[in-house]
Amino acid sequence: MDGAASGGAVDRVGLTLLYKRLRNICDEMAFAMMRTAYSPIFSEGLDFSTLVLDRNGRLVATAGINPAMLGASLYAATWIIREVGQENFSLGDVFVHNDPYRGGSHMPEHMLVTPVYHDGELAAYVGNIAHLAEIGGMAPGSFAATATDVFQEGLRLPPTKLFDRGEPVRDVWRIMLTNHRTPDNTWGDIHAMLGSLRVGERRLADMLSERGVDGLNEAFEQIIDYAEAYMREEIRRLPDGIYTGEDCMEDDGISDRPYWIRSRIIVDGDELIFDYSRSDAQAVGPINAPYVVTLSASLNGLLYVLARDVPVNAGIVRPVRVVAPAGTITCVKLPGPCVGGQTEFQPRVMELVVGQILSQILPERASAASGNTSLNFLFGGVDPRNGEYYAHYHFEGMGWGGRAESDGNSAQIVPHANCRNTPVEIFETKWPWVHENYRLNDDSAGAGRHRGGLGIERILEVAGDVITVSALCERMKRSPWGIFGGSEGSRTNLEVSPAGSGDYRTFQEAFGLVSPSKFTNIRLHRGDRVRITSPSGGGYGDPLERDPYAVARDVELGFVGRSSARAHYGVVIDAKGDLDEEATTELRGRLADGVE
Amino acid sequence: MAWNDLAKLWHDTTVDYCDVCGNLLIARFWGFVSAATGESKRCCDERCERLYYRLREIDGNAQAVPGGISGDQAEAKPR
Amino acid sequence: MTDRNDGWHVGIDTGGTYTDLVGVRGSEQRISKVPSTPPDFEKGVLDSIEAAGIPVSEIGIISHGTTVATNAVITNRGSPTALLTTRGFRDVLELRRHNRGEPYDIYWDPPAPLVVRRNRFEISERLDYAGDVITPLAEEEVRLAVRTAARRGIGTFAISFLHSYVNDAHERRAAEIVAEELPGAFVSTSGALLREPPEFERTSTTVVNAYLAPVISDYLRSLETQLRQAGFAGRLYVMHSGGGLLTLESASRFPARLLTSGPAAGAKAAEGVAAVASTGAVGSVKATEVLAAAEGLDEVISLDIGGTSADIAVVRGGKASLVHEFSPQFGQPVRFPAVDLITIGAGGGSLAWVDAGRLPHVGPQSAGANPGPAACGLGGTQATLTDANLIAGRLPVDVNLAGGVHLDIEAARQAVGDFASELGLAMEEAALGIIDITNNNMARSIRVVTVERGLDPRDYTLVPFGGAGPLMAAELSDILGIRQIVIPVAPGVTSGLGCLYVDIVHDTSRAHIVALSEADRAVLQSIFDDLAEGMRETLADEGVAQDRQRLEHSIDLRYLGQVRALNIPLRDGLVPERFQNEYREAFFNEYERQFHSVAIDIPVEVAALRVRGVRVSERPHIPFGGGAPSFTPRIRRVLTGDGAVDAKVVQRASLPVGTSLGGPLVLTQEDSTTWVPPDWQAEVDKLGNLMLTRGEDR
């Protein structure tokens, strides 16, 4: 604790204030990005993060927009600076970087970073990370679920100057814009990112004129120390020991086999080791994680359960070690593909940490499994309405797991992210699809004392001549698990119905695919329909212990079917729709005895 | 047990990984020879070397520390 | 229409705890502050008039700000409502936008939808993105839904169909059917409220509107009836969230517009105080003239600090800034223009606490009125901002607070002492820490409504009011670099005063998406003309005379392909010949100002045209009572960051106009206390407002 404690009263209050100011800068940067964005991924989805970094590139503060980017936020800038060499930065330089082998999470996420100077002296950096909707590669939307190496996933950029002393490096811009399928979007969204950097730079300049370069960096150090002390204190409260757990990715899009993630958490005083070295070797397909994604998952899991209010910066990682040997699914080696690691592997590991392992330590804070897939659905084509090429990266909300005190929430985005959906009206205005419905998927949640939240169902019809679709998701073979006697939630489904037919078959059946959940470049035609069903959450606790009136209410609202109420909860609803208490008591007795 | 340069030609864009934790090695690495196996290791820094031995120590005690909840372990901190 | 010169013009603001009244007639002025009377808030309104000693029959205009709408939403006491949606989309409310209010809190819960699922009816009908019919409206399904809902005792309907922002014919027809089936039912259609996507925000707005309608119209009807029975013969207006006035009829149709009616009154008060103070005008000056004449003082931050929360708003160019959306809770948006307010949990009752990393925090939890600050002796034991201020010597120990509470400094010392020992600090250091942290929490919120909009708080004057505003204002200003503060004559009833400073305002808009370079001048002109004509009718319906009407035109522009647009105010409703150049330039300037981004080489697109209609009000002023010819200050020890100082304690009312005093100074009045730190100078201006300025040496 002494890092933060040594300064005394004024310093402690001052520290709170300084940190609030830095967070405010990050918020302002995020606001500028959202307001000036081109793609709905930015403006509606909010799939980005904004960062203030010290003069060595260490994270000092970030806007809490998308936790999935935490690992990259902690390391990518440091790696850029180390590789480029601090002495090679100049005022007005902006670097771009999306290399998952150099601290990035996956290639669509681009980091921009720019140095901030004060009286000619390098003082700090500001940066942001954002998901560009299209970066080329083998499939529109740049989420190639059947990629077998990173070169199929789009244009890879090591740390590269986008601006040199304030002047655009045109050759680099032209390479990027030539290789992306929707260059106008790239142009606009990168400008939104640049504007956001400018906001951060200006606000940091104010702080620098107040404190000077050394003064500000000393304060940064204190904020980082404070976060470290906070985390150590939280970790110290956990009983020492080794906690193990495992879960898997159901397939990699290339072959029909699971890939296992085996995790040990070693709690050792005020330090904590996440050891993934017993996990499977890396997959052929793109479900592998770069190191920072495994780190992000581990830390996010910890933050969810332990230290929700800790300032998120370089300090939180100091008492934590993540062991993810290169060549395993937890740390992909070049040239392994990895675009799905960020969206599918990360939430799986995060939930492994939260659900299976920490539930052993703090059961009152545990929850059952969420749907736990980003449910990436990608599409592109030429819009018949204006003749222009478009591409979009779509993700879907799902049910979350039942919790100790309450049911899981319905229709929430995957746990490691906090993005928003793209509304139907925006969707249909931007791209040639028409929705038949968009609703909660009834009677699907894992039963439990507290049931899971419901997933969603979305049916959309192709309104262009041809649309090329791809998908990369999980939970089509393995259900979200229940906890403490709760039942499994329902699975993801991706189905297609040819024009004029009412029959839905999975894409796998309809097109003879290896994987039902991971495929690329399926061509659909006008009138074809797609049904996307997102998973629902697992249940928490014995369903027979659920308040029968809560079950009756679920039946009334349509969340739980009558027959499920009977079969899973032992609750009998009479003809008028009211709870039959007597019959329920009797049925529950028989179910508990295993009679029915 | 020393810092080494990880010099690369400017046109070599490959990357290297820490033998202990898996994180990226850039510009330099910390090298040591495992006292247990005689292998030479390239890692992030001294902390990773200590982590290497700490994990071996824990695995050596695996009998005493079965999977799942293992209860209190009053052991020395790895710092 | 009754002219306000014929009688009293009375502003009444009903808050959760108190109802404030300010009445003006010519040079006469009355104020009162009485307890609010939930759930029958109208009683408090009549009480306030009685307490002010104003004969009801002599009142010309009542302008009323009210918390009734906010209360109904927060306590789920609206009317059972049915929602008609496009088939396949009844869950829009429950699907929300998929994101969470707290990214690292798996225990976070979204607000329960205001319409339970079984009362959300799907109707076969569908339009495409351009508003063309894919599936015609199934009228029989609408009839069936209405009958089913009616059987369940529902008489309130929200109708929200997909893409109705381009074409609301189906919604309008469905509304007719509801009226046929169930005469007297309240119906709210989304296209009539809001002509913009997306569906969740529009549906949420429509549902909130319907849900509130019976509550609000009952309240307003009852209030009007009681006033009439008491002899009231004037006009009654209600304040909306955007800081305008609505007739009772409009308020009953658009009750969702009343959600931040009360705090909006505060912001309008700051606007008015600033405008009047700056010109030195006494009595009523036409608002437009005040605004035009105001120099330097039309950039104002309004800060209303009560017991549990603080409302912050920005006045720019003499006008309170507006936003297009307000959410009573995360995930429950209401898309009506609202004064750009931030409400934070920082007030006299805010609790001080220590986190796991042993850093101190204040709020947002509050001791509220019960148990209240430790010093109030009602059972509170945890340190609050009020306790800290008492220990710091900034609150009078020997004075009764509103409600007859006497402050107990020993209890405050005990509570702050406990907090201090957790941090290993001396009690006095801890008290200053609590004050400092609160000021910085407020500073952060003030930055959110200034710097995030590209505004520099140092260019602003702070107008603090509410019980604790004048106490915190100077040191808060030090943090923000604000150099000037204007404290109104009666800080405790300033929200009531704000109700007097309000124009009747209506907004209308139409989505029109076209590249600016391809926009047709005649088309734009005809849209503006249509909107303006409709607006003039609306104003005329409310009996607004021609010379009282003002129309404000604006256009929403964005870069081609961008999702969000910027609202660009225009001089008038005439589309100039070179409109493409002029609009583009105005857009670039605003873009650069807000986002520090240079204009990029991408075409600009028109998104929507807007017309706002205003009934211009006059701005009355509370005359200042005067002040005694002489005063004798007492001396008290006050803690500051630079050590303890001896401050003069003076009754504010005893200071004559023109008095100028340097800090340290504690100015007391009935329901508020002003702290003037050593580097600040206080001056009573011609109007009795207290002008605080920071010394040159800072």
Ligand SMILES: [Zn+2]
């Ligand atoms: Zn390492």
